[in-house]
Amino acid sequence: MSQAIQLTGTIEPHHEGKRLDQVLADLFTDYSRTRLKEWILGGKVQLDGKVCLLPKEKVMGGQQVEIATELEDDTRWQAQDLPLNIVYEDEHLLVIDKPAGLVVHPGAGTPDGTVLNALLHRYPDIAEVPRAGIVHRLDKETTGLMVVAKTIPAQIRLVYALQKRRITREYEAIVVGHMTAGGTVDEPISRHSTQRTMMAVNPMGKPAITHYRVAERFRAHTRLRCRLETGRTHQIRVHMAHINHALVGDPVYGGRLRPIRNASVELSDFLRTFRRQALHATMLRLTHPITGEEMEWHSPIPDDMVQLIEVLRLDSAEHPDDIVWV
Incomplete structure (x- = not known):
């Protein structure tokens, strides 16, 4: 089932010079800016009788806006009794x-x-x-x-x-290779040109900035603390792979698991069976959207990453003078 939507309005003088998607969100408050943007991109919005396909197009006062579309009933989203922590x-x-x-x-x-x-x-x-x-x-x-x-x-x-980048998110990550110092990856990210489930660094992509610092060094790996300045899909995973330090266990961006010289059977087996990216959102800080209170939460590193760290520490202790950079 779907519901026909017919909306009309007039661009007010104080809207002049603003983006179309911003103005529509102001005029039609029953609908989210994201939905209105989708309608623009779908050719459902007209200005003075002409279809407009650019959400960022600047409007002029006095223009007539019309939206003709359908609102689909989304039956996929069913309530389910599932545990949440x-x-x-x-x-x-x-x-x-x-x-x-x-x-x-x-x-x-x-x-x-x-x-x-x-x-x-x-x-x-x-x-x-x-x-x-x-x-x-x-x-x-x-x-x-x-x-x-x-x-x-x-x-x-x-x-x-x-x-506005006012929410702080920090992650614990374990990457391949011995890193000497932290830094920043400032590389735009977009959808991969041929593999649509993947993201990739692309000069034409959206801005993406990841700050990282070294929390602990191992012989052939490094534990990082990453802070997102932006929040693109797969951002930390893509950025770390871009600087040749992919996340341990990343099945998409990690590439083929390479053997580590002199590694114990225990370490080799653990790395081979660690089948998820070693990435954990450990800190969240924000200003409460209603009360204005500054709030912060922390989450301990999960057991599988704790075990990974212990195995890597043991390997480093067994080979204190043998560093594997990448």
Whole structure:
């Protein structure tokens, strides 16, 4: 089933010079800016009778805007009784500590069994919030903290804070190769040109900045603390692979597992069977979207990464003078 949508309005003088998607969000407050942008890109929006396909097009005062589209009923998003590890909750937001293997949002190949499905069961009213309050995601096999908005005002302000880089997210990562110092990767990221499930560094992509510092060095690996300045899909994974220090266990960007000279059987076996990217969202800091309170949460490193660190420490102790750079 679908619902026909017919919207009309007039661009006001104070809107002149602003982006079309911004103005539409101001005129038609019942719909999210993301949805309105999709309608623009889909050719559903006309200015003075002419189809406009550019969300960033600057508008002029007095223009007539028309939107003719359909709103599909999305029956894929079903409430499901699934466990969630809630580390904080109030009437406006909640913070989840996500385990490995849990998908955040339904998509191709994963129609249910996600964080979103669990949220709809636990908080039925969250269905009124865009994407059930999910304002940022973690990859399926990445663990750790993520914030969810429970109300529309909280969602709007959290999305704005993310866009303005006012939410701090730090990750623990273990990468291949011995690194001597931290640094910053400032390389734009876009969808891979041929493999559409992957991302890649691309000069024409969206800006992406990852700061990292060395937390611990091993003989052939390094433990990093990464801080996101932007939040592109797979950002840390892509950036670390770009500087030839892919995450341990990354099945997409890690390439073929290379043997490490003089490695023990235990280490070789552990690395071969560590089948997820060694990445954990360990710290989240933000200003509460309603109260203005500064808030911060921490999540301990999960057991599988703790075991990986212990094995790497043992290997370093057994070979103190043998460094493997990459």
